[in-house]
Amino acid sequence: MAGRPKIFDEREAIQNATEIFRNKGYDTASAEELLNAMGIGKGSFYLAFKGGKQELYLRSIKQFAEEFNKKIAFAFENSDDHIQLIRQLFISLAYADECDVEKGCYLGNALVQLSEKDKDIKKVTAGLLKNLQKIFAEAIRKAKANNQLTTKDDPEVLAWHLTNLWNGIHVTRRMDNSPEILKTMIEMNLRVLE
Template sequence: MAGRPKIFDEQEAIQKATEVFRNKGYDTASADELLNAMGIGKGSFYLAFKGGKQELYIKSIEQFSENFYKKLAEGMAKSGNGIEFIKKFFLMQADSSDCEKERGCYLGNSLVQLSEKDEDIKRISAKILRKLQQLFAEEIRKAQETGQIKNAEDPEILAWHLTNLWNGVHVTRRMENSPKILRSLIEMNLKMLE
């Protein structure tokens, strides 16, 4: 016997749980809140997520990060100018909604809050950052080869700087609510792409 078949869409359920985690945080999101949001019962939950809340959270981070990366990579590919796309991507961080400032970036929060507490989350976080860094490095390398940017620093290091900026902006944004200040900080860092 293979067991009972799933009677719910796992990706959709994880997406609904992600909203609970984003709003409440991992520690304060209760099992009841997660089950209600996902629209499933305890039996179905533990059949699908044998590791319970922690496994759900890890799958939530993985699904969220894959969607984030896919949108970013597709947007960059379609833009026709990867460096300008990167600049706009960062400058948009300064103008995020108040809700996002309070909640922060879901991925950024997972990196800061839980990566030191859990090896699986730490591994996933490192993978996310590495993929982001590689995406930036590829665009920087192309821009250096075509003369679009004059900075001759190692594209890998420049890309790590951008990845570090992405992390830092999400932490700073939670404390500093002035888009003007955030924009100035971001613009200062983006000068390396000239």
């Protein structure tokens, strides 16, 4: 017996749950809030997410990471000036009002909040950071080849610096969300891309 078929769009349900997790955090998001946002009942929930709230959260992070990676990769594929794109990406983090897929802060928050508690969350968030580093490294290599950068620093090391900056901004935003302080800090760190 195969069981009852799903009568809901799983991706959409996960996306709706992501909004609750982003706004409330993993620990304070209640089952009732998640089910209401997803538009499903308990039976359907546990049929689709046998690991309960933790499985939903992990799948939410994975889905968010896929969207984030696609958007970042697409932006770089369609840009003639990768260094300017990197600058815009980081400066936009200073002024971001909300945590959205372009900024990736949901993933940064997951890394800070739960990665040491859960090896699967750590694996997903670490994978995101490694993918981001690869995108940055390729962008820097292309910029150097096109004489858009004069730095002699290794593109891999510069890319890890940027990845560390991206991650650090999400931590710093939790302490002080002053756009001007963040912008100044970001500009200082981006001087390596000259």
